[in-house]
Amino acid sequence: MRYKKPKAFPDNFLWAAATSAYQFEGAYLEDGKTMSIVDANINENYTNTSITSDHYHRFKEDIKLMKELGMKAYRFSISWSRVLPNGRGEVNEKGINFYKELVKELKDNDIEPLATIYHFDLPLCLQEEYGGWSSREVIDDFVYYCEVLFKNLGEDIKYWFTINEQSNMFLLPYLMVFNSEIPLEKQKYEMNHIMMVAHAKAIKLFREMVPSGKIGPAIGISPNYPKSCKPEDIQAAKEADDFRTYLFTDLYVHGCYRENVWRYMEENNIEPTIEDGDMESIVAAKPDFLGINYYQSRVVEYAPEDIENRDVILNTDGKSGTTSFEVNPGLYKGDSNPFLEKTEWDWEVDPIGLRVVLNELNDRYHLPIIITENGIGGIENLTEENKVNDEYRINYLKSHLKQCNLAINDGVNLFGYCPWSFMDLLSTTSGFRKRYGFVYVNRTDKDLKDLKRYKKDSFYWYKEVIETNGQSVIENSEKV
């Protein structure tokens, strides 16, 4: 449904943009920082995390651009191994000072800092010492890391995100390190539980140390559509949502495991070990809001028990048609959606899906929501006049923002929007080949060039969106 008289975006709406430390900062072994698991994960086709966009050395120049863009807020992540080079223990003064200076510079420019505590980058030393997220030892180390952050930055940062895309970490093997001797599915659910306890304990500490702050998770979310109106497919789509989304969000908000997912884990001997006090910690850690990362929707159909199991194979090179979808015997298997346009990376462009998930989360959890990521990646080059014509990005973001506005009109308490990404940075899957930013960074995977920043066409478009508090997008909402 559309509205004849759509409401505007709220007055204090947080118009923002996002990045993450390992994808944006570079300086991966500088000023005391040590390696993280993502720094160690090298893909020979692409550049590594050593320099990326060199934000570490250029943050003041970058914040000037944020100011020029009119950003009201900026979502970034903090690198655990920059702050605590040994994963715990002594604080690296140069590391924590970098974030203090960054936050000061943002605030001096009237930009609200939105900090993510963990964005895929566990200190490598903790992985080597005890197996990282597979060991409960990580819980205390994570909570100590949070304590250092809340003590040093709690007064200046109001909005915090505990963990980025917990659900996706278990789907994408390069974001977690798995032990080949333990059955993969068992490990995934054990690690997920350990991470959930760590998240919950971080929130408990936050309530004590930063009572006036707000905290929540940043969830990677895609709605699952049934491939047909066959009742088996409808049920399969519901189960795909349960396993891929509501398992996590129910734990975050209601503090309990979904019955059907728990029964599935038990019947397959893959249920996590729950220790005394775990569920009490989890249930006590209700977040203030939900952050959601939304890029695309998915289609699933029922998958019989005897079908061959398969994890998703991603198209990481931008060669369309090479994605192979997830198969989960007895549950669901993915397929492409014939009604949607796809990017070169086979990501299915579905603005309406965003309205669907916003409403679904609002109906279930009645919490404020912020979009912590939303965007489109593609191959781009500078023109002879040093411009980047990224009309496709403008179209993508515009169509998604229209759906955000419709969701607000539906009653969703949406309080901010962080397109991914503020500036070109290292893609999680595809290096510098896949660009996302409003600002072009002059480098490629193989050639560092001068790392100069150039404003793309989308920069000027988003600037107008912010200046008009989104009105420039709503005016045309009937064309959606």
Ligand code: BGP
């Ligand atoms: C999300 C991550 C981001 C970012 C984005 C785009 O899952 O939180 O870190 O990378 O996806 O993904 P990609 O870079 O693989 O295109």
